Amino acid sequence: ELQERVSHLRSEIAAKEARLAERRLRIEEARREREALRARLAQLNRKLNELTARKLALDEEIPSLSERVGELEGEIESLRSRLESLMGEEARRRLQGLQEKILALESEKSSLRESLAGVKERIQSIGRELESLARELEEREGRRRSRLEEISRLREELGRIEERLTELGKREEEILEAARELSETRKSVEAEIEGLLERRANLENRLKVLEREISGLEARIGELREAMESLDEELKDMPEPEEDLLASDLRTLKRERTRVENRMYELEPVDMTAIEEFERESSRLSDLREKMEKLREEVRSIDSLVRELNRRKKEAFMEVFNRVNEHFRRIFAELAMGEGELLLENRDDPFSGGMTILVRPKGKKAVRLEALSGGEKSLTALAFIFALQQYQPSPVYVLDEVDMFLDAVNAEAIGRKIREFSRSAQFIVVTLRRATLRHADRIVGVTMDQKGVSRVFTQEVPGAGG
CATH class of the missing domain: 3.40.50.300 (P-loop containing nucleotide triphosphate hydrolases)
Known part of the structure; x- marks a missing residue:
């Protein structure tokens, strides 16, 4: 269960970190696009202001041009009238000058009409361009608002993801702390079990000694009882002994029996206490063994989890290393027209060793990074930086x-x-x-x-x- 919880937390953390990186990338892209939109918006505003000013200037110029055309037409008519009224030789001389002036005025009038038509066409073109710029400005403003809303939403989601990552990190620390406490408890229980096993062995030795002593005493009591029974039989068959001798033998036998019985009474409490203590310690030992087995099972589960995490960590590292190595080979070949490779000192356990860069510049033999010249080292280091950039x-x-x-x-x-x-x-x-x-x-x-x-x-x- 502990392994499943940690595995679930690791998976959830990895997923959250991936989403966090994706969101950060999207936020950065949105920021860059927002800056581009702002720059384009400022450019459009400047152009709009220029065109508006130009249109106003042209609008102001049209009345003066129209007025000038009218003046020219009036002047032409006046000259024509004067031409018709003039007579004689002097009139002919003046007529020629007036005709030249009329032609010049006609040419100027035609030029002004063309300029006026061009100005009107330019005004219409500027009007169309202003409408197009206004539409583009409105579209870009809408896109900018949309990007701002998306950035706000992504920031909120980013905050939630960071809070979740913090929470998961705390839970992971709690689980690791629980694992450390279990390990310490296991050591304590193992030490206590060793002490109890030693104590049980001592009690078993004491019990064996007492059992041998009890067996000897019981055998001695049996022998004495048989001897007493035999003596009783002999007494029945024997003639009446002298009273003093019989009394002496009886007193001797009674003293021996009393001594044996007293020895039995002395041994009985010791025997019972040892047996009771042995039973208590055996029961406690059984409980401790059961608890120890549970702890060992949890330790095995944690060890299995650690091995799984190390395996996944190694797989993730090797995947990144292989990808970066591929990019490094390609980029170094493009920059130096040679061959380059990243080598691990210990591929079985990459975290216990370092990494070596082996390159073969064009026209040279393969050497390690430290044997290269300053320029070759710079080129190799840049190829490695670019390879890392290509991966992340x-x-x-x-x-x-x-x-x-x-x-x-x-x-x-x-x-x-x-x-x-x-x-x-x-x-x-x-x-x-x-x-x-x-x-x-x-x-x-x-x-x-x-x-x-x-x-x-x-x-x-x-x-x-x-």
Whole structure:
């Protein structure tokens, strides 16, 4: 029963931890999506404000353009009227100038009409874009509210799971404490049983001695009784003895009988006490043996549970180790164009030994990690970190000049690999290598001027990862 309770608790804890990890991952994804939505929302708001301002400017520009068109049309009509009224040679000279002016005004009027049509079309386009942005804004706002509600719900569930894990942890401690108490009780009972067995052996020896002594006394009493009976028979057949001699023999026999009877009386209480004590101790020994058997059964159950937990722990560890080892082999081959492997010092009992990293760089023999150069060690360590990330990703990684000892080719390989893994996690990398920087989305630099003042600048990297 104890084993079943602990096994059930272990299973429930594992399930709760899995759900907890899943919920935390979902919360982190929701947080990232919420931040993306917030950024997109801010961008849309800025664009909406720009378009609104542009529309207002165009709305203000339309009346002035329309007024200018009217003025031009009036001026053209006026010029035409003046043209008709002019006569003579001077009129012809002025006519030519007026015609040129009319053509220029007509061209300007046509241009203004085209501009006006373009402005109206642009206003309509901006209106459609504003409607589209408004719809998108409303949709994203709805998604943001939905994500906030989901985050709130997940946080509540996360709190319940953490409370349940705490409760299960306390119950596990109680069961382990009960197991320790049972073990101590078992030791105490075993010691008491050993003492009782020794005492029973002493009592059995005393009983054997007393039984032998009683048997001897009973045999002696029988002999004396036979002798008395024989003497009684002889007395009957004998002539009357002298009175003094007969009295002396009788007194001697009576004294012997009294001595024997007194010895029997002395032995009888000792015999009964020993038998009663033996029976009591035997009964107590039987009870202790029964209790001891129960304790042994509980100990066997606990030992079986411990073996089962150790087996499951080993299986879980080996599953993780094998998965990480597979990722390490693949990633090391991609980074170093060589072979790499994780080795356990004791596969039968992995917790009693350590782990060794064995690699074969391209064109070299297989060596352990400690025999590698600084750059090769950095490359191997990064391959191991990336292998761990592949098995159980983290949302954020911070790497501080991990490419310091790498040549340009390996630094480029690390940059590409970080770029690849950045699809599922955020990487913050401190580096001075251009081969790594060219794969970043954004560069944050710190410089110091001649006055010792630090300045921070940020630069977006166009076509990052290309």
